[in-house]
Amino acid sequence: MQRKALKLAALGLAAALIGGPALADGKTKVGFVYVGPVGDHGWSYEHDQSRLAVEAEFGDKVETTYVEKVSEGPDAERVIQQLARSGHDLIFTTSFGFMNPTLKVAKQFPKVKFEHATGFKRAPNLATYSARFYEGRTVIGLIAGKMTKTNTVGYIASFPIPEVVRGINAAYLAAKSVNPDVKFKVIWVSTWFDPGKEADAAKALIDQGADVLMQHTDSPAAMQVAEERGIYAFGQASDMKRFGPNAQLTSIVDNWAPYYIARVKAVMDGTWESTDTWDGIKPGMVGIAPLSDKLPADVKALAQQAIDDIVAGTRHSFTGPINKQDGSPWLKAGETASDGDLASMNFYVEGVEGALPK
Amino acid sequence: MELIQAIIASIIVAATPLAFAAIGEVVAEKSGVLNLGVEGMMIVGALAGFATTFETGSPALGVLVAAAAGTTAALAFGFLTQILLANQVATGLALTLFCLGLTALAGHAYSGQATPPLQPIPIPLLSEIPVLGPALFAHDALVYLAVALALAAGWFLRSTRAGLILRAIGENPDAAHAIGYPVVLARLMALAFGGALAGIGGAYLFLVQTPHWVENMTSGRGWIALAIVVFAGWRPERALLGAYLFGGVSVIQLHMQAFGIDIDAQYLSMAPYLATIVVLALISHDKTRQRMNAPAALGRPFFQSS
Numbered sequence: 001m002q003r004k005a006l007k008l009a010a011l012g013l014a015a016a017l018i019g020g021p022a023l024a025d026g027k028t029k030v031g032f033v034y035v036g037p038v039g040d041h042g043w044s045y046e047h048d049q050s051r052l053a054v055e056a057e058f059g060d061k062v063e064t065t066y067v068e069k070v071s072e073g074p075d076a077e078r079v080i081q082q083l084a085r086s087g088h089d090l091i092f093t094t095s096f097g098f099m100n101p102t103l104k105v106a107k108q109f110p111k112v113k114f115e116h117a118t119g120f121k122r123a124p125n126l127a128t129y130s131a132r133f134y135e136g137r138t139v140i141g142l143i144a145g146k147m148t149k150t151n152t153v154g155y156i157a158s159f160p161i162p163e164v165v166r167g168i169n170a171a172y173l174a175a176k177s178v179n180p181d182v183k184f185k186v187i188w189v190s191t192w193f194d195p196g197k198e199a200d201a202a203k204a205l206i207d208q209g210a211d212v213l214m215q216h217t218d219s220p221a222a223m224q225v226a227e228e229r230g231i232y233a234f235g236q237a238s239d240m241k242r243f244g245p246n247a248q249l250t251s252i253v254d255n256w257a258p259y260y261i262a263r264v265k266a267v268m269d270g271t272w273e274s275t276d277t278w279d280g281i282k283p284g285m286v287g288i289a290p291l292s293d294k295l296p297a298d299v300k301a302l303a304q305q306a307i308d309d310i311v312a313g314t315r316h317s318f319t320g321p322i323n324k325q326d327g328s329p330w331l332k333a334g335e336t337a338s339d340g341d342l343a344s345m346n347f348y349v350e351g352v353e354g355a356l357p358k
Numbered sequence: 359m360e361l362i363q364a365i366i367a368s369i370i371v372a373a374t375p376l377a378f379a380a381i382g383e384v385v386a387e388k389s390g391v392l393n394l395g396v397e398g399m400m401i402v403g404a405l406a407g408f409a410t411t412f413e414t415g416s417p418a419l420g421v422l423v424a425a426a427a428g429t430t431a432a433l434a435f436g437f438l439t440q441i442l443l444a445n446q447v448a449t450g451l452a453l454t455l456f457c458l459g460l461t462a463l464a465g466h467a468y469s470g471q472a473t474p475p476l477q478p479i480p481i482p483l484l485s486e487i488p489v490l491g492p493a494l495f496a497h498d499a500l501v502y503l504a505v506a507l508a509l510a511a512g513w514f515l516r517s518t519r520a521g522l523i524l525r526a527i528g529e530n531p532d533a534a535h536a537i538g539y540p541v542v543l544a545r546l547m548a549l550a551f552g553g554a555l556a557g558i559g560g561a562y563l564f565l566v567q568t569p570h571w572v573e574n575m576t577s578g579r580g581w582i583a584l585a586i587v588v589f590a591g592w593r594p595e596r597a598l599l600g601a602y603l604f605g606g607v608s609v610i611q612l613h614m615q616a617f618g619i620d621i622d623a624q625y626l627s628m629a630p631y632l633a634t635i636v637v638l639a640l641i642s643h644d645k646t647r648q649r650m651n652a653p654a655a656l657g658r659p660f661f662q663s664s
Contacts (some may be wrong), residue, residue, distance in 0.1 A: 039469030199568040204612040207364035354618040
């Protein structure tokens with residue numbers, strides 16, 4: 001908090017010196033707002049790596065600023081406003097909970113371009129972007145289904161937003177397709193980042209029989225618990241192999257760099273438009289970390305095949321027949337889910353146990 | 359059975375950092391000083407301990423350095439509030455914010471590194487009792503230390519002359535000063551003890567709970583410890599129980615979710631905090647008892663007359 005306050009003070013000072021948005025020095029100023037610390041080794045870390053890639057790409061033609069650990073509430077609006085006021089041309093806000101604050105500030109600063117990750121509200125100067133992480137979830141779901149001996153997969157979830165629910169459903173469907181007996185145990189920890197709590201959740205899942213862990217939270221705590229207890233786990237957002245050299249089977253790795261570079265370029269060229277980008281494995285926004293040597297050859301082949309099929313467009317994570325948890329039909333045989341359905345997914349598919357928090 | 363055993367063991371692990379911090383704060387507050395910087399002292403202890411363990415490979419040394427770092431932070435607080443007579447509430451809050459920022463900055467180099475976890479020391483015989491043995495008596499040394507410290511601090515406050523003096527200072531520093539007791543020195547010592555324990559509590563997070571350093575890894579545990587102090591009525595043994603209760607509710611709610619019990623996860627996440635509030639409300643309902651235990655001079659600056 002203290003750090004943020006200092007940074008904000010510095011931003012305020014910069015604003016006073018520069019005196020409003022201007023490209024006086026010919027530099028494009030790009031701001032980033034992170035929900036976690038850049039050292040989380042997960043979500044915010046990967047966004048920051050991509051920010052550095054932007055700097056590397058454009059050198060002294062860009063100037064980037066980031067504000068980390070911004071809570072998803074009134075604080076966010078203040079931070080975004082401060083960035084907009086201090087002459088940033090393009091501002092990326094990188095958490096679902098920044099959606100409304102970003103929209104509000106975008107209306108106040110029509111000349112500044114905004115980009116909001118994982119949300120669905122757009123404006124002429126507010127674009128959205130997200131990655132089809134569920135494609136990665138399909139791959140790890142297949143591996144989990146094959147690798148679990150107790151037929152119990154533990155899943156540490158953050159908040160019941162479509163993004164997270166989609167991940168659970170995709171992983172479950174994939175696991176189920178190769179292992180009809182598989183069960184998913186889901187714990188909602190109601191935080192993106194609390195290593196202690198994530199570790200406790202991981203232990204609870206293992207104690208209840210899970211021998212493969214997945215997470216949709218940002219710290220490597222669960223991976224370390226898995227390593228300690230000698231079970232398997234999948235990394236989240238970033239390759240977490242060094243936290244679980246034996247435990248990690250693979251990781252879903254976010255790679256925002258190509259997108260960020262393209263968007264900054266568009267601002268420089270004056271071709272920026274408000275768009276809705278949703279890229280998956282094929283364009284490289286979702287990466288799969290090297291598969292572990294612990295995987296038998298057939299499981300490796302299965303995972304690789306799934307990756308190839310997703311890239312080729314012949315496999316969709318949500319292909320009917322799929323019923324919702326309550327047994328009501330959702331997709332007919334052969335039908336694939338529309339992006340609209342995916343973006344607003346607020347139900348478990350049939351077979352997932354437990355109630356989805358509202 | 360194995361599950362119950364595992365749950366009890368997890369509860370103890372989750373509760374121990376809280377127990378350390380709360381026991382230390384009980385002693386500090388008994389001297390009449392309200393130090394709201396527990397969260398800050400914990401995080402300082404966590405980083406200093408982590409850095410030491412990481413560089414030397416010795417968890418024991420890490421614990422010592424964590425205690426020293428917590429003490430240093432506490433003495434900084436003591437200098438400001440006892441010597442310079444700054445407002446205790448404001449200084450405590452400032453200490454927490456400062457420490458969180460400082461550790462985030464200073465800890466960058468260690469971010470994402472891992473240390474070997476503290477090894478458990480099963481107590482012979484006792485740890486062989488079925489179910490309860492492995493759940494209660496197969497922990498790391500710090501778990502036992504927390505229990506021992508709770509008992510020792512309770513005994514100290516209740517039954518020793520020094521404890522009596524400390525309590526007298528917490529009740530009425532002017533009177534204690536008039537008799538000739540060193541009010542400021544005693545308070546600084548109580549603060550130092552509280553800081554050392556908070557530091558060890560912070561170190562426990564990376565030593566056992568999740569063996570790596572990340573900034574803000576205490577995630578509000580210092581504030582819970584402060585609530586536990588009130589909950590415990592300023593008694594060290596009860597602070598230990600309070601920590602176990604809080605740890606218990608927070609671990610059990612995770613298990614309830616994994617069992618698929620049909621309650622919204624948000625309610626379960628609230629449970630530990632709700633339990634704390636409910637117990638606090640129940641306890642403070644009884645005014646006389648509360649007054650009897652709370653140090654009368656808590657949080658008030660002491661102006662030394664001559």
